[in-house]
Amino acid sequence: MSFTPVAIFFGAIFTGNILLSNYLGMCSFLSVSKEIKTSTGLGAAVIFVMAVTTMLNWIVYHYLLIPFHLEYLRFIVFIVVIAAFVQLVEMIIERVSEGLYAALGIFLPLITVNCAILGVSLFMVIRSYTLAESFFFGLGSGVGWFLAIIAMAGIRKKMVGAKIPKGLEGPGITLIIAGMMALAFMGFSGMINIS
Amino acid sequence: MFSVSEFLISVGIITALTAILAIILVVADAFIANYGECKISINGKKDLTVKGGRSLLLTLMDEEIFIPSACGGRGSCGLCKVKVASGAGQYLPTELPWISKEEQAENVRLSCQLKVKTDMSITIPEELFSVRRFKTKVESIKDLTHDIKEVRFRLQQPDSIEYKAGQFVQIQVPEYKLSSEQVFRAYSMSSVPSDTGVIELEIRLVPEGICTTWVHQFLKEGEEVTINGPYGDFYLRDTERDIICIAGGSGNAPIKSILLDMAEKGNPRKVSYFYGARTKADLVLPDEMAAIEEKLPNYKYIPVLSQPVEDDNWEGETGWVTDAVTKFMKDGDNTEAYLCGSPGMIDACVKVLTEKGVPEELIFYDKFA
Incomplete structure (x- = not known):
């Protein structure tokens, strides 16, 4: 079955949301979703890094790893490429725009080892996407992650005054909410199935 | 089968890839993250010329000026605050949890998060020069x-x-x-x-x-x-008030220093020292702390055990340290307090002391997380 890049893009946002259907990228999702403003910064950083690193990793995979039969090394190679890219981008942002650094750059080190970002690169291999498809898959996954964390931050903001059983405060209730959000997103899964 | 040449190729490819990425980063670090020389003016008196690109905290440390920091620059203690009049730029999200609205109006910054990128002018407390x-x-x-x-x-x-x-x-x-x-x-x-x-x-x-x-x-x-x-500003204030000291664990250290210092100077103020531990074996220097009673006439040492074991033959106070404070302390109006211990203990003690009438601004503590 083949999909157009546009279908993959929307599929990655809604039906195959990397966070809510694969539960990847949980640690930063749980710890940074307390405020909408910081969530937006982190989410934007994730969109950017996912879209670009998925393409970079596609190029490295198809032009370096496959010709030399080194596919089995993709885990380590992908993470190295992601880490190097993130560092470089952080340096550039810090140099050129103070506002952008304060809003977005500061989150970059946080997502170097975000498993959702590695996950997207690995799914791209498993699902044999082309370069364009990979880009849209990365972009869509990023947007999906962004939406999920913004929604979570909004819900947590509303919950500030709520009476939550002592044992469930913090990560406990957040995981339960994430579970309910995942159920809601499952409603989309009949529309396009990209996994 | 995995032949030697294949093995060498894979090693070579990975080495080459990581080497290229490393070279790119090193070059980028030398050009993009190179902020050249910056001037820092401190309190309008002292001018330093430093290499830019690192955090203000570490940069000052290299110049032998030490801003207090308990976490060592991870942005998790909020102690290394410095007033920056110019050259700081806008607040970073990692600083904001530690900086209040009033401090923002005065341009107080967290020096471990702030990087030196241009000429700066800063104000630090004079005593930090010492x-x-x-x-x-x-x-x-x-x-x-x-x-x-x-x-x-x-x-x-x-x-x-x-x-x-x-x-x-x-x-x-x-x-x-x-x-x-x-x-x-x-x-x-x-x-x-x-x-x-x-x-x-x-x-x-x-x-x-x-x-x-x-x-x-x-x-x-x-x-x-x-x-x-x-x-730090955890030291004995020069007043006439009664003193209550409460500590747990290694929180004994500053209290011991304060008490011995008082004994040497013949300070006549009334002092009670409550020390909370689990068993008798967990008491830090019990004999030495009790012996200060001979040198300091108005001093009383009250160790409190939460879980004394049978071998302890303990006849002193039991329960939480706050229970003993409640029991021994009558009126807190004329008292000031010095606390050192875990954040949990300090919060509980502050609560009990304020209920007893000790003014909140006269409760001094070092919280060690």
């Missing part, structure tokens, strides 16, 4: 309880320190098994200020703690350690 870096030698290490050690450092260069009883210093922990970079950790001094050639600390082993593990398992007598200080 903070020094000391080369010391470990004179003795003694077990006080099963998990607290008393370490005495003999000062080498400079060979004497001036401080107020109750203040703290920072130890520089070198790279070792548990830590790939040097870190700084803060500890209160338990020595008496009149003993100017020595810094004495009481250090409790925290499982997996970078500094405490190093001190407990790796540090030997005769080794050289770098310490900087003194810091």
Whole structure:
């Protein structure tokens, strides 16, 4: 079955949301979703890094790893490429725009080892996407992650005054909410199935 | 089958890839992250010319100006605040949790998060100029309880320190098994200020703690350690009020220093010292702390055990340290309090003390998380 890049893009946002259907990228999702403003910064950083690193990793995979039969090394190679890219981008942002650094750059080190970002690169291999498809898959996954964390931050903001059983405060209730959000997103899964 | 040439190719490819990425980063670091020389003007008096690109905290440290920081620059203690009049740019999200609205209006910044990128002008408390870096030698290490050690450092260069009883210093922990970079950790001094050639600390082993593990398992007598200080506003205020001291664990250190200092100076104020521990074996220097009663006429030492074991034959106070405070303390109006211990203990004590009428601004504490 083949999909157009546009279908993959929307599929990655809604039906195959990397966070809510694969539960990847949980640690930063749980710890940074307390405020909408910081969530937006982190989410934007994730969109950017996912879209670009998925393409970079596609190029490295198809032009370096496959010709030399080194596919089995993709885990380590992908993470190295992601880490190097993130560092470089952080340096550039810090140099050129103070506002952008304060809003977005500061989150970059946080997502170097975000498993959702590695996950997207690995799914791209498993699902044999082309370069364009990979880009849209990365972009869509990023947007999906962004939406999920913004929604979570909004819900947590509303919950500030709520009476939550002592044992469930913090990560406990957040995981339960994430579970309910995942159920809601499952409603989309009949529309396009990209996994 | 996996042949040798295939093996070499794979090693070669990976090495080449990582080398290329590393070279790109090194080049980028040299060009993009190179901010050249910057001028820092401190309190309008002192001008420094430094290399830009690092955090203000570390940059100042290289210039022998030490801003207090308990976490060593990870942005998790919020102590290293500095007023920056110009050259700082906007607030970073990592600073905001520590900076109040009033402080924002005064341009107070967290120096460990702020990088030096242009010329800056900053204001720091005058006394920080007196903070020094000391080369010391470990004179003795003694077990006080099963998990607290008393370490005495003999000062080498400079060979004497001036401080107020109750203040703290920072130890520089070198790279070792548990830590790939040097870190700084803060500890209160338990020595008496009149003993100017020595810094004495009481250090409790925290499982997996970078500094405490190093001190407990790796540090030997005769080794050289770098310490900087003194810091902090935890010292005895010069008033006529009664004093209540409450501590737990290694929180005994600054209180011991304050009490011994009072005894030396013949301070006539009334002092009660509550020390909370689990069993008798967990009491830090019980005899020595009780013996101060002979030198300090208005002083009373009240150890409190939460879980005395049968062998302890304990006849003193039991329960939480706050229970004993409630029991012994009548009216807090004419009292000021000095607390040192875990955040949980401090919060509980502040609650009890304010209920007893101790004014909140006269409750002083060092919280060691």
